[in-house]
Amino acid sequence: xxxxxxxxxxxxxxxxxxxxxxxxxxxxxxxxxxxxxxxxxxxxxxxxxxxxxxxxxxxxxxxxxxxxxxxxxxxxxxxxxxxxxxxxxxxxxxxxxxxxxxxxxxxxxxxxxxxxxxxxxxxxxxxxxxxxxxxxxxxxxxxxxxxxxxxxxxxxxxxxxxxxxxxxxxxxxxxxxxxxxxxxxxxxxxxxxxxxxxxxxxxxxxxxxxxxxxxxxxxxxxxxxxxxxxxxxxxxxxxxxxxxxxxxxxxxxxxxxxxx
Numbered sequence: 310x311x312x313x314x315x316x317x318x319x320x321x322x323x324x325x326x327x328x329x330x331x332x333x334x335x336x337x338x339x340x341x342x343x344x345x346x347x348x349x350x351x352x353x354x355x356x357x358x359x360x361x362x363x364x365x366x367x368x369x370x371x372x373x374x375x376x377x378x379x380x381x382x383x384x385x386x387x388x389x390x391x392x393x394x395x396x397x398x399x400x401x402x403x404x405x406x407x408x409x410x411x412x413x414x415x416x417x418x419x420x421x422x423x424x425x426x427x428x429x430x431x432x433x434x435x436x437x438x439x440x441x442x443x444x445x446x447x448x449x450x451x452x453x454x455x456x457x458x459x460x461x462x463x464x465x466x467x468x469x470x471x472x473x474x475x476x477x478x479x480x481x482x483x484x485x486x487x488x489x490x491x492x493x494x495x496x497x498x499x500x501x502x503x504x505x506x507x508x509x510x511x512x513x514x515x516x517x518x519x520x521x522x523x524x525x526x527x528x529x530x531x532x533x534x535x536x537x538x539x540x541x542x543x544x545x546x547x548x549x550x551x552x553x554x555x556x557x558x559x560x561x562x563x564x565x566x567x568x569x
Contacts, residue, residue, distance in 0.1 A: 333368060334375035341376060345385055345396055356386070356394040384525050384552055397521075397552075422461040424486065429468075429518075430456035431481035440472050443533060443544045451475040455488065458518050465519045466553055471545040492542065499534035499542050506530050508551075515548050526551035 380386040455471045513523040534543040
């Protein structure tokens, strides 16, 4: 853990703050952001305590606190209980194509990264009304629920919550590194899927799992996967870290537009 030097905000910047327009906390927030962007504040650097910063910059602790709160909400800074405020580690972003149905493990291996899983739940239980509707099963059937935290090189990347008909996967403990590999071995590997994407702010529980502040931006994906005969084999809800993933889709111009 490093502490920034005495001039992580330059003296001329400190004096300039009082002569600019706009709320003081917003101007200070911009100066701290600039210090991160130009490398004066580096990943995992610990900022001085609020009292020390207030004296150093000649502003009130309320101004310091409001400036820091905004940067924490942006994800640029992290506040760790009992330890202080730190610059958030930079995350190498992963590009995930939307046109290809592959497993998380395979995607990470292709990129030369080491995929690992922390199991949050593996169970067989009666379905909820929504699960019955999505999977097209009766109330008498059971479902297998698989909740996982997915990591790459030890960094939490996504929280996945999958539900499958229990007849497809009666023993959730049989899953190895990849759910799709297990399904393929059982003759139930999906061949296509429909995905719905939307932006979300992480709940406190999911944010804690992903190691980011509560309310951080994330990408929520709901996926329904199908077998060759059209039967639904999987329903998954996933939350991907907004600072770690870029989802990419290739588009082609339609024939109607070409004709125009």
